[in-house]
Amino acid sequence: MKSKSIFFFPDKCIGCKICEVSCALEHGFEINPLASRIRVIRDDKKGLDVVGICVQCEEAPCIDICPVQAISIDEKFGAIIVNKELCIGCDQCEKVCPYYGIYLDIKSKKAICCDLCNGDPACVKSCPVNALEYSNISNINKEVGENIRKEHKKNLDEVRIKK
Amino acid sequence: MIIKGGYAGKILKVNLSTKKIESENLSKEWVKNYIGGRGFVTNYLFENIPPDIDPLSPFAPLIFATGPLTGIAPSAGRLTVGARSPLTKIHGDSNVGGELGVEMKKAGYDVLIITGKAENPVYLQVVDDKIEIKEANWLWGKNTIETTEMLLEKFGDREAHVACIGPAGEHLVYVAGICVDAGRYAAECGLGAVMGSKNLKAILIKGTNGIKIENIKEFKKYFGKTLALYESEPTTNLARNIGSNFLLKTHNNAGALVWRNLQYSGEELGEVTGENINEKYVTKNRSGCYLCSLGCARHMKINKGVYKGTVYNVPEYYTVDSMGPRLGVKDLENIFYNSELCDQLGLDSTSAPSIIGFVMECYQRKIITKEDVDGLDLSWGNGKAVTILLKKIAYREGVGNILADGIIGAIKKFGPESEKYAMHIKGLDIPPKDPRAGQTYGMRYAISTRGADHERCSGVSSKAGQVVANIDDLSPEDSMKIFVRLEKYVTEINLMNVCTWAWSSYSTSMDIIKKKEQYMLGIFNSATGLNLSQEDIDKATERTILSERAENARFGMRRKDDYPPKRILEDPLMIVGGKNKGKTIPPCYNFDERLDYYYKYRGLDPKTAIPLESKLKELSMYKAIDELKKIRKG
Numbered sequence: 001m002k003s004k005s006i007f008f009f010p011d012k013c014i015g016c017k018i019c020e021v022s023c024a025l026e027h028g029f030e031i032n033p034l035a036s037r038i039r040v041i042r043d044d045k046k047g048l049d050v051v052g053i054c055v056q057c058e059e060a061p062c063i064d065i066c067p068v069q070a071i072s073i074d075e076k077f078g079a080i081i082v083n084k085e086l087c088i089g090c091d092q093c094e095k096v097c098p099y100y101g102i103y104l105d106i107k108s109k110k111a112i113c114c115d116l117c118n119g120d121p122a123c124v125k126s127c128p129v130n131a132l133e134y135s136n137i138s139n140i141n142k143e144v145g146e147n148i149r150k151e152h153k154k155n156l157d158e159v160r161i162k163k
Numbered sequence: 164m165i166i167k168g169g170y171a172g173k174i175l176k177v178n179l180s181t182k183k184i185e186s187e188n189l190s191k192e193w194v195k196n197y198i199g200g201r202g203f204v205t206n207y208l209f210e211n212i213p214p215d216i217d218p219l220s221p222f223a224p225l226i227f228a229t230g231p232l233t234g235i236a237p238s239a240g241r242l243t244v245g246a247r248s249p250l251t252k253i254h255g256d257s258n259v260g261g262e263l264g265v266e267m268k269k270a271g272y273d274v275l276i277i278t279g280k281a282e283n284p285v286y287l288q289v290v291d292d293k294i295e296i297k298e299a300n301w302l303w304g305k306n307t308i309e310t311t312e313m314l315l316e317k318f319g320d321r322e323a324h325v326a327c328i329g330p331a332g333e334h335l336v337y338v339a340g341i342c343v344d345a346g347r348y349a350a351e352c353g354l355g356a357v358m359g360s361k362n363l364k365a366i367l368i369k370g371t372n373g374i375k376i377e378n379i380k381e382f383k384k385y386f387g388k389t390l391a392l393y394e395s396e397p398t399t400n401l402a403r404n405i406g407s408n409f410l411l412k413t414h415n416n417a418g419a420l421v422w423r424n425l426q427y428s429g430e431e432l433g434e435v436t437g438e439n440i441n442e443k444y445v446t447k448n449r450s451g452c453y454l455c456s457l458g459c460a461r462h463m464k465i466n467k468g469v470y471k472g473t474v475y476n477v478p479e480y481y482t483v484d485s486m487g488p489r490l491g492v493k494d495l496e497n498i499f500y501n502s503e504l505c506d507q508l509g510l511d512s513t514s515a516p517s518i519i520g521f522v523m524e525c526y527q528r529k530i531i532t533k534e535d536v537d538g539l540d541l542s543w544g545n546g547k548a549v550t551i552l553l554k555k556i557a558y559r560e561g562v563g564n565i566l567a568d569g570i571i572g573a574i575k576k577f578g579p580e581s582e583k584y585a586m587h588i589k590g591l592d593i594p595p596k597d598p599r600a601g602q603t604y605g606m607r608y609a610i611s612t613r614g615a616d617h618e619r620c621s622g623v624s625s626k627a628g629q630v631v632a633n634i635d636d637l638s639p640e641d642s643m644k645i646f647v648r649l650e651k652y653v654t655e656i657n658l659m660n661v662c663t664w665a666w667s668s669y670s671t672s673m674d675i676i677k678k679k680e681q682y683m684l685g686i687f688n689s690a691t692g693l694n695l696s697q698e699d700i701d702k703a704t705e706r707t708i709l710s711e712r713a714e715n716a717r718f719g720m721r722r723k724d725d726y727p728p729k730r731i732l733e734d735p736l737m738i739v740g741g742k743n744k745g746k747t748i749p750p751c752y753n754f755d756e757r758l759d760y761y762y763k764y765r766g767l768d769p770k771t772a773i774p775l776e777s778k779l780k781e782l783s784m785y786k787a788i789d790e791l792k793k794i795r796k797g
Contacts, residue, residue: 014456014458016455018454035373047462106371129458
């Protein structure tokens with residue numbers, strides 16, 4: 001069983017997108033939100049900022065729906081891993097992900113997803129307001145963990161981008 | 164010299180008359196000499212605008228320029244927009260937040276230059292290298308919020324970014340701004356009218372490229388150091404907890420808050436305080452701009468009364484004072500409403516009310532009567548009349564048609580007697596911080612190349628957010644030395660294109676500013692690989708200021724145009740209430756001497772304020788030397 005996963009606190013998030021930049025630079029040599037595995041979605045009208053990020057679901061719908069079994073769980077940290085060789089870019093995973101946490105990379109057209117940066121996520125480290133936590137809350141108190149997820153999901157549903 | 168990152172590397176040129184679209188490489192010489200942002204805008208305008216061009220003619224360019232730090236550094240979602248101003252008829256530029264600038268770079272362009280005039284209303288759609296001029300009759304007449312929504316809806320991807328004009332820009336109102344992301348504004352200098360004169364309703368940009376970083380390790384180091392420095396500053400918490408409206412109380416106590424067109428300061432604020440706004444209206448405390456951890460913006464909602472149900476971004480200090488105390492209005496909800504109205508109509512939410520303040524004083528002094536203003540009662544504090552006037556200005560209806568020509572247009576109409584109540588320099592209204600209450604920093608309104616303006620030089624803040632007082636106790640020579648040092652730093656901020664508030668205003672000492680300057684250069688060099696020295700940057704700031712001075716000299720600006728209105732130079736400022744009740748602040752003293760030192764440090768001729776040839780030579784500005792030879796005799 002995985003020990004830690006990413007938790008998001010919408011009340012704390014100010015939508016500055018520093019997490020996006022940190023993630024993009026951790027995984028490449030340029031600042032590009034589209035290459036980032038965490039995305040801040042802002043709805044100015046509602047005054048909401050929410051992140052789309054993989055939260056390492058216990059029962060991940062992306063794994064179930066993938067027609068070529070390209071998605072699996074990394075044993076060491078419990079991250080959702082995409083096998084680029086296998087991925088056919090069908091985008092099914094993006095459509096079923098409840099947390100807007102997996103999407104097609106704009107250039108390679110293969111799915112990209114948070115890989116937990118070898119157990120030390122750059123986004124969490126860089127967040128200036130502690131809106132992200134990499135923790136084992138769920139293992140200590142399942143209910144607390146679930147409530148945080150619920151709040152995250154609720155906010156995400158309100159702002160979710162129509163593409 | 165190779166640019167390895169930071170910049171996108173291209174300039175996009177669009178001619179709306181010929182529909183010609185072309186892109187060219189960013190010249191490395193240009194980068195080295197002017198860095199970006201305001202530097203690019205200024206130099207382009209100086210070299211490409213004939214001095215006799217009408218600001219609203221198809222030949223007048225409208226230019227959007229990002230800086231090398233746009234989209235990559237902390238607090239740097241900034242974009243500079245520039246043109247010859249229809250309001251002031253001199254150099255015009257305005258800096259705007261939101262994410263249009265970031266998107267421009269992601270689409271592959273550092274600079275966008277628009278010339279010509281479309282036959283019918285159009286909008287420009289830029290998706291990477293696919294650029295289209297599209298029909299916009301369906302958007303014409305819509306307000307800025309509607310326009311942005313409709314465009315994003317049609318485009319089908321809400322992650323695109325939009326700049327547009329409202330009815331004010333369409334009606335060529337001289338105080339019309341350009342709205343970015345439905346609420347950010349390139350407000351000053353009437354640039355919205357320039358966009359309107361080209362029949363250009365909007366610009367939508369979507370980019371999918373990344374901005375390259377040459378040395379990620381170094382880059383991260385300086386990025387992190389900057390954020391850590393923010394955290395160490397006491398002003399950061401002020402920004403986070405109250406936002407810029409903390410200044411309402413602070414400035415009112417210091418005599419700096421403008422009341423009734425700068426007649427006095429210190430009146431009881433009532434409900435108009437940042438603390439009260441936070442307590443009663445704010446729904447989301449702290450909303451960050453792009454890559455900014457300060458988060459001084461916030462969202463609000465009005466729960467009851469006439470304006471019930473409206474959700475806004477909380478207007479910033481400069482708008483709240485302009486809509487409120489400057490007009491004697493103390494009804495906070497009316498202030499919110501009128502601010503939002505300006506945003507929707509596409510009006511500058513400080514210049515438009517400032518003109519109304521001038522009209523209200525003319526009304527108080529009986530220079531004009533009800534009949535001159537379409538039967539409106541323009542007594543101080545009548546916020547409902549302000550609402551009506553703003554609409555009239557935006558649509559150029561009735562007296563609005565006069566006020567839409569800006570403060571200079573209004574003086575012409577109301578007669579020479581009205582002139583002494585017009586609180587402006589070079590046609591741009593004095594911002595809501597009385598220059599008498601901080602005499603050295605007050606000089607920034609006078610020397611600003613785009614008219615009275617607070618963004619060209621920023622003070623160092625004490626813990627309470629108040630400008631350090633003792634600079635005024637220094638001799639003019641020494642105080643202006645500090646002033647020019649700070650002006651240089653703020654110009655640097657404008658060239659790199661980061662937020663003036665975060666990088667300058669919220670700094671509590673010169674040491675902090677020096678650190679920030681060092682980190683800024685660190686970010687610049689690690690991102691671009693250009694390895695410029697601080698001296699290179701300093702020279703670019705000098706070139707920028709002198710380019711603007713040269714441009715303005717060609718437009719006929721001389722030393723006399725750097726002077727504030729008589730009220731500022733001759734009348735003391737009374738503080739009528741609060742902590743310092745009864746105190747009187749003297750009018751601007753030593754003004755001439757301060758101006759002399761400014762010219763001396765900047766290399767301007769003390770008699771004419773035209774850049775000295777020796778100084779231009781030192782900076783290798785040969786084009787300016789040639790151009791100025793033509794007018795030097797005059």
